[in-house]
Amino acid sequence: MDFILDPWPWYVGGPMIALVMFLLYFYGRKFGVSSNLETICTIGGAGKYMETLNFDWKKKGWNLVFIFGTIIGGFISYQWLSLNETVAINPQTVQDLTELGFANAGQQFLPDEIFSIETMLSLKGFLILIGAGLLVGFGARYAGGCTSGHAITGLSNLELPSFIAVIGFFIGGLIMTWLILPLLF
Amino acid sequence: MKNFKFLLIGVLFGIVLSKTEVISWYRIYEMFKFQSFHMYGIIGSAVVLGIVVFYFFNQGKIKNYKGSQIAIEAKEKGFARTIIGGTIFGLGWGLIGACPGPMFILLGRGVFSIVIVIIGALLGALLYHALKKKLPH
Numbered sequence: 318m319d320f321i322l323d324p325w326p327w328y329v330g331g332p333m334i335a336l337v338m339f340l341l342y343f344y345g346r347k348f349g350v351s352s353n354l355e356t357i358c359t360i361g362g363a364g365k366y367m368e369t370l371n372f373d374w375k376k377k378g379w380n381l382v383f384i385f386g387t388i389i390g391g392f393i394s395y396q397w398l399s400l401n402e403t404v405a406i407n408p409q410t411v412q413d414l415t416e417l418g419f420a421n422a423g424q425q426f427l428p429d430e431i432f433s434i435e436t437m438l439s440l441k442g443f444l445i446l447i448g449a450g451l452l453v454g455f456g457a458r459y460a461g462g463c464t465s466g467h468a469i470t471g472l473s474n475l476e477l478p479s480f481i482a483v484i485g486f487f488i489g490g491l492i493m494t495w496l497i498l499p500l501l502f
Numbered sequence: 503m504k505n506f507k508f509l510l511i512g513v514l515f516g517i518v519l520s521k522t523e524v525i526s527w528y529r530i531y532e533m534f535k536f537q538s539f540h541m542y543g544i545i546g547s548a549v550v551l552g553i554v555v556f557y558f559f560n561q562g563k564i565k566n567y568k569g570s571q572i573a574i575e576a577k578e579k580g581f582a583r584t585i586i587g588g589t590i591f592g593l594g595w596g597l598i599g600a601c602p603g604p605m606f607i608l609l610g611r612g613v614f615s616i617v618i619v620i621i622g623a624l625l626g627a628l629l630y631h632a633l634k635k636k637l638p639h
Contacts, residue, residue: 481588
């Protein structure tokens with residue numbers, strides 16, 4: 318059972334993601350998570366105010382079911398498929414994070430400095446959480462897709478817009494990691 | 503319950519991203535620091551296999567469950583939207599270490615603070631639609 322309980326290597330993860338994409342297309346759908354954000358806005362009644370959000374969300378119900386499945390998948394793996402919460406990141410990464418002020422990097426699944434309840438209840442912590450969410454949601458819909466729709470599906474289909482979007486993902490990620498995170502922490 | 507299969511595919515996706523630590527903030531930070539092959543291996547191998555799968559889809563060698571051709575919807579074109587939108591997305595991804603899929607998977611792992619991130623992402627999508635006509639695409 319250890320091969321299931323231990324973290325899975327990249328060469329298992331990548332093919333499994335391709336399998337998920339294959340199954341979605343095989344069953345006549347597509348692979349794209351961020352459009353669910355719009356669907357949820359529409360269910361919440363945003364269509365009354367914005368015509369681009371005024372669509373029949375029931376046609377996209379399958380994708381919400383998919384997302385609900387991912388929540389269950391997260392729960393299952395957390396409850397029954399993991400031995401511990403450590404993440405075996407590069408020792409250099411641990412050292413870089415220690416210098417930034419992140420304690421115990423890799424000893425837990427997520428850093429308390431961003432995700433703990435205490436951090437969430439601080440002004441700075443709250444602003445980071447909501448601000449990052451805003452950037453991801455706005456950026457994904459502006460770009461027309463996120464990692465699933467552009468980086469996996471779009472690149473697999475050799476689409477130029479997805480190639481440009483992924484370059485954008487990296488420009489943004491590198492600016493954040495190398496320039497902004499050291500200012501925030 | 504014709505959608506039940508999508509629930510199962512979602513469960514699989516949630517377990518895979520959880521077990522490969524793609525949803526760990528540390529892995530995304532490490533990726534943007536170029537200090538590990540892990541994330542590149544995952545995305546790279548998914549894309550290489552995806553290219554093969556889509557080739558067979560486009561050739562009609564693999565049909566869908568009804569036996570008809572699988573059509574892949576092309577992404578909307580536009581340089582400004584993809585480069586600017588992509589960069590904004592990347593800033594958020596680098597900060598919170600989670601893109602839209604992982605946000606929901608982390609919710610399943612009981613990470614309460616991710617609720618704030620999801621609310622932010624919903625507001626972000628809403629804001630995009632509010633400003634859509636004024637933005638370059």
